[in-house]
Amino acid sequence: MKNYPVLVSALALATLLCSAYVPATDTPAKKAVATAVAVTSLPVNTAGSTITWNAKKFGGEHTGTVQLAKGNLEVNGRKLQGGSFEIDMTSITDTDITNPDFNAKLTNHLKSEDFFSVEKYPVSTFKITKVSPVAKAAAGAPNYTITGDLTIKGITNAITFPATVKIDGNMADATAKIALDRIKWDIKYRSGLLGTAADKVIEDTFTIDLHLKAGAAQPSLGSN
Template sequence: MKKPLLLLSAFAFSTLLSIAATAPGHTPGNSTSVAAVAATTLQVNTTQSTMKWNAKKVGGEHYGTIKLAAGSLEVKGNKLTGGTFTIDMATIVVEDITRPESNKKLTDHLKSDDFFSVDKHPSSIFKITKATPIAKAKPGEANYTITGNLTIKGITNAITFPATVAISGKEAQAEAVIEVDRTKYDIKYRSGLVGTAADKIIYDTFTINLKLVAGAEGQAVGSTK
């Protein structure tokens, strides 16, 4: 009688193993399964986001703002993976000149063919091609190196800059100071490259101080929906 009992026990044990092996979520060789983290698109809140520009020249500087027309950040879990942003060049504002006539003169000049050719190229675009986390970044310091393609006046060049990125659930914020060499976009007015007199030179690089606020697709940051 012992032999039939042993056979029955072995059969029952093998049946249990078979059921466990084919159960949903079971991965051979692992006690638990790891679900893949889905990518998420966070739409940029163009009202809360800001772009400030600064251009220096011999003996002075000009500064102001410009607005984003649209944008999005691509995230996977708590990591930034990509993004695309469109800048409305017609919204450029000069803030350092208070006299209306002088302010309009410089604003119109910046929109002219000497600079950004806004009538011909109303938008500039930046597309992230690589977002690399910075190892052991301290709180408050840049924690990503961003590389992407910046298109101005229809001309595209790759740029790289450090950024501070914070992602929490379906919200994200990013800040960066970006240096742009205007001569790479055929903006050479009063550049030293074209023989401008030393006291009239406008420096070739200008900076953009960028702050992005993004929320889940279809929602503004802070929405309770």
């Protein structure tokens, strides 16, 4: 019985230690916090921007323009992030034919079912889906590779092309030369794929020279 006080003291100490222990699993887990990134939307200056097209055929070519209806470039500081655009297909014109009657004939043909079906599809769209900066791009050379979805005649295809983009504060200037295969958008008139006589063929690939000017910033907030 002499050891009884010692036993009681040991049990009391053990009880105290057990009651003071807090399992590590009771500690709340740390939650990841999204980093806010300031994204600025720069509306495209449609009056100051141009889209020039060029189509080649056997023994010649035609050039013309089409107008942007609206659009925007999304930037973060001096970096391009994205953008989306609407093209007014009813504005398509030819600029190389000087005879008014012949010019009107070609323009109306381009708007017809043989080409862009403008009455049914008055708007084409382009939305940027990926922006890849070009490392160590030379001054004046393309500094981005842009991928996006181009919709013409209700048909959407992904396209990728190089672009030169300059961003200065709330202003941006972008240029690009884009080659398009018209067959992908069901524009097959006088295509060589249809067995058209060689002297009547219109090349399947046509090009777009794009020059965009954007400004008048409208700040928004995105998350990374």
